[in-house]
Amino acid sequence: MTELTERQKTLLVLIIREYIETAQPVGSKPLVERYRLDLSSATVRNEMAVLTEMGYLRQPHTSAGRVPTEEGYRFFVSQMMQQAELPESIQHTIAHQFYQVRPDIDQWMTLAASVLAHQSQGVSVVTAPHAETARFKHIELISTQGRQVLMVMVMAGGEVSQQILTLAEPVSQERLSQCASRLNGLLSGLAIEAISVLPARSDALDQDILTLILQDMRRMEQRVSGNIYTDGLTNVLSEPEFSDSDEARRALRMFEERSTLQDLLARSVTNSAVGGLQVLIGSEGGWEELRQCSMVLARYGVQGLATGMLGVLGPMRMSYARTIPTVRFVAGLLSDLVNDAMGGEQDEIRNP
Amino acid sequence: MTELTERQKTLLVLIIREYIETAQPVGSKPLVERYRLDLSSATVRNEMAVLTEMGYLRQPHTSAGRVPTEEGYRFFVSQMMQQAELPESIQHTIAHQFYQVRPDIDQWMTLAASVLAHQSQGVSVVTAPHAETARFKHIELISTQGRQVLMVMVMAGGEVSQQILTLAEPVSQERLSQCASRLNGLLSGLAIEAISVLPARSDALDQDILTLILQDMRRMEQRVSGNIYTDGLTNVLSEPEFSDSDEARRALRMFEERSTLQDLLARSVTNSAVGGLQVLIGSEGGWEELRQCSMVLARYGVQGLATGMLGVLGPMRMSYARTIPTVRFVAGLLSDLVNDAMGGEQDEIRNP
DNA sequence: GTTAGCACTCTCAAGTCGGGAGTGCTAACT
DNA sequence: AGTTAGCACTCCCGACTTGAGAGTGCTAAC
Numbered sequence: 001m002t003e004l005t006e007r008q009k010t011l012l013v014l015i016i017r018e019y020i021e022t023a024q025p026v027g028s029k030p031l032v033e034r035y036r037l038d039l040s041s042a043t044v045r046n047e048m049a050v051l052t053e054m055g056y057l058r059q060p061h062t063s064a065g066r067v068p069t070e071e072g073y074r075f076f077v078s079q080m081m082q083q084a085e086l087p088e089s090i091q092h093t094i095a096h097q098f099y100q101v102r103p104d105i106d107q108w109m110t111l112a113a114s115v116l117a118h119q120s121q122g123v124s125v126v127t128a129p130h131a132e133t134a135r136f137k138h139i140e141l142i143s144t145q146g147r148q149v150l151m152v153m154v155m156a157g158g159e160v161s162q163q164i165l166t167l168a169e170p171v172s173q174e175r176l177s178q179c180a181s182r183l184n185g186l187l188s189g190l191a192i193e194a195i196s197v198l199p200a201r202s203d204a205l206d207q208d209i210l211t212l213i214l215q216d217m218r219r220m221e222q223r224v225s226g227n228i229y230t231d232g233l234t235n236v237l238s239e240p241e242f243s244d245s246d247e248a249r250r251a252l253r254m255f256e257e258r259s260t261l262q263d264l265l266a267r268s269v270t271n272s273a274v275g276g277l278q279v280l281i282g283s284e285g286g287w288e289e290l291r292q293c294s295m296v297l298a299r300y301g302v303q304g305l306a307t308g309m310l311g312v313l314g315p316m317r318m319s320y321a322r323t324i325p326t327v328r329f330v331a332g333l334l335s336d337l338v339n340d341a342m343g344g345e346q347d348e349i350r351n352p
Numbered sequence: 353m354t355e356l357t358e359r360q361k362t363l364l365v366l367i368i369r370e371y372i373e374t375a376q377p378v379g380s381k382p383l384v385e386r387y388r389l390d391l392s393s394a395t396v397r398n399e400m401a402v403l404t405e406m407g408y409l410r411q412p413h414t415s416a417g418r419v420p421t422e423e424g425y426r427f428f429v430s431q432m433m434q435q436a437e438l439p440e441s442i443q444h445t446i447a448h449q450f451y452q453v454r455p456d457i458d459q460w461m462t463l464a465a466s467v468l469a470h471q472s473q474g475v476s477v478v479t480a481p482h483a484e485t486a487r488f489k490h491i492e493l494i495s496t497q498g499r500q501v502l503m504v505m506v507m508a509g510g511e512v513s514q515q516i517l518t519l520a521e522p523v524s525q526e527r528l529s530q531c532a533s534r535l536n537g538l539l540s541g542l543a544i545e546a547i548s549v550l551p552a553r554s555d556a557l558d559q560d561i562l563t564l565i566l567q568d569m570r571r572m573e574q575r576v577s578g579n580i581y582t583d584g585l586t587n588v589l590s591e592p593e594f595s596d597s598d599e600a601r602r603a604l605r606m607f608e609e610r611s612t613l614q615d616l617l618a619r620s621v622t623n624s625a626v627g628g629l630q631v632l633i634g635s636e637g638g639w640e641e642l643r644q645c646s647m648v649l650a651r652y653g654v655q656g657l658a659t660g661m662l663g664v665l666g667p668m669r670m671s672y673a674r675t676i677p678t679v680r681f682v683a684g685l686l687s688d689l690v691n692d693a694m695g696g697e698q699d700e701i702r703n704p
Numbered sequence: 705g706t707t708a709g710c711a712c713t714c715t716c717a718a719g720t721c722g723g724g725a726g727t728g729c730t731a732a733c734t
Numbered sequence: 735a736g737t738t739a740g741c742a743c744t745c746c747c748g749a750c751t752t753g754a755g756a757g758t759g760c761t762a763a764c
Contacts, residue, residue, distance in 0.1 A: 252585070
């Protein structure tokens with residue numbers, strides 16, 4: 001596979017840019033006119049033929065303009081990656097929004113999803129920060145009525161788990177508080193393995209609660225990611241490639257289905273280099289339903305404490321030039337927020 | 353406006369049922385054949401003419417079959433409302449799912465949304481239980497690092513609010529716990545109005561936290577509903593009336609937009625009689641974008657403690673026969689769960 | 705290596721057309 | 735009086751045709 005000449009590169013980029021904008025196969029003549037190229041359409045045609053030969057372009061049918069192939073997009077994106085900073089004004093606007101909402105993980109996630117969807121005109125996903133190894137931080141027991149107790153557990157990474165327990169017999173709030181405070185003292189900062197049996201003198205309630213805590217911590221560790229937030233599901237419907245609604249439906253359905261989405265993200269998590277940005281184009285993602293789509297993914301957070309993923313799904317011809325820098329910027333922002341809120345000595349994931 | 357004869361009623365119901373199933377204008381001849389009516393198509397035609405005259409049916413164009421009008425659907429639904437119990441087997445399946453998930457409001461809401469969307473093949477909404485007047489129950493302060501503190505507040509209805517505070521100066525976990533326990537003692541069970549200034553001897557930290565608590569409680573009261581959960585956004589895309597994607601997009605978009613959705617629900621909350629079931633057909637909802645849609649809504653929870661809404665959005669020709677009993681059943685189920693978890697003396701909302 | 709010219713291909717929108725489904729009316733029947 | 739068969743009429747819808755337009759690839763000249 002020979003190298004592309006400089007002119008071929010420029011042409012390829014222009015063609016893809018044009019196609020992303022218009023969603024129409026791009027022809028040689030309109031291209032020279034639109035960009036005032038110092039070339040004749042015939043020359044462009046020749047180059048197009050070469051690029052088609054090499055697999056970067058294809059024609060939907062004889063005598064139609066050219067359309068980028070997955071290869072083409074891949075080349076385009078690799079060009080894009082280096083540069084592409086988000087304009088300062090937009091950076092400020094976004095950051096401003098984050099500092100305006102109530103400081104709470106849930107709010108931040110929702111906002112991040114909203115910002116991503118808005119900026120990229122695609123479907124966004126954000127997963128809440130999640131620790132690979134669960135470390136206990138704090139527990140709280142609140143009696144609601146009779147034998148029902150609300151248990152709120154906070155992990156070192158900031159993850160919160162709530163559940164409602166039914167005890168064997170009614171217990172006063174006072175006893176619950178004492179139990180919680182004992183356990184807090186004993187378990188603070190410990191990971192699952194470090195938690196052993198309780199001192200002999202502890203009562204049955206302590207034991208029961210401890211069992212539940214361990215159960216819950218194991219559940220947390222098994223999860224591949226924190227809660228999933230999405231936004232912009234409808235954005236993609238306006239894209240012409242999804243006008244035949246069945247294709248769109250299948251793609252959106254799998255995106256709405258949390259479990260599938262989690263699989264998808266999980267796979268990317270393992271692949272993704274720390275702090276790196278990943279662009280999955282078309283079949284690269286490996287999901288049949290998303291063959292026509294691309295995803296821009298990034299990992300954010302504080303390595304070793306809590307990390308999450310965020311990304312955008314769009315048609316293959318999504319505006320990478322907008323999406324990539326946005327994803328990168330928001331990832332940085334969330335990393336900062338997580339670091340400020342829970343961080344400490346650990347390494348924060350920063351942009352490469 | 354004269355009454356409908358018995359035969360006209362039967363016919364109307366059959367026509368609508370047929371239309372709901374096929375999404376095609378229904379003609380006289382196919383109708384008699386399909387349902388083996390002891391009538392000729394001509395007679396049916398005559399009756400159809402009458403029903404059209406009365407506004408229950410319309411024809412898309414001369415010499416096409418009949419299609420129900422909003423009036424028609426309204427009549428149909430009013431017939432439906434009385435009866436319509438969900439089959440026992442399905443009731444069990446659903447109930448089983450609820451008792452299988454981890455007992456946690458968030459899980460229940462997600463599951464409820466999922467069940468509704470699945471059963472009705474429509475878009476579901478569920479709002480978390482929300483109290484009209486916020487009553488303090490418990491607070492917890494957890495130091496994360498330096499001056500950052502995670503504050504978790506639980507309200508009497510079970511609502512939980514988290515946020516991350518930045519204090520003026522670092523405070524030890526011990527002092528935070530003492531502060532929390534003092535405030536818990538003082539404020540337990542109180543509504544906003546009942547909370548006055550603290551005893552003179554309390555320190556600055558107590559004061560600061562109290563201010564934040566009040567702020568947060570006010571915020572909770574201002575909200576019209578708890579968190580919103582939706583599911584099945586994509587279901588509606590397979591409906592033929594939304595094949596021209598623009599209509600679908602606008603409808604879904606407004607449904608995805610939380611704020612609009614909240615408005616919509618808020619309006620219904622005020623309208624809805626306690627425990628009642630509400631069916632909004634077409635323009636009844638008052639939302640331009642949902643002119644082609646219907647909603648089945650219900651309120652659940654424990655009156656005076658915490659209530660929420662749940663419902664299903666679908667095309668006007670949605671399967672009311674499936675949706676109505678499902679919504680009613682799930683509402684009952686959630687009421688039970690809320691009552692078990694937090695209830696007590698208050699009146700639980702039950703099915704009429 | 706580049707470009708003008710040209711024949712060729714293929715899509716897309718508009719127009720045409722006939723079959724079919726369904727109606728409403730009338731007149732006969734019960 | 736209500737019901738039904740028969741029939742003319744209307745209108746949609748899919749299939750087909752057609753012509754314009756856009757774009758290509760090739761060839762030959764620059």
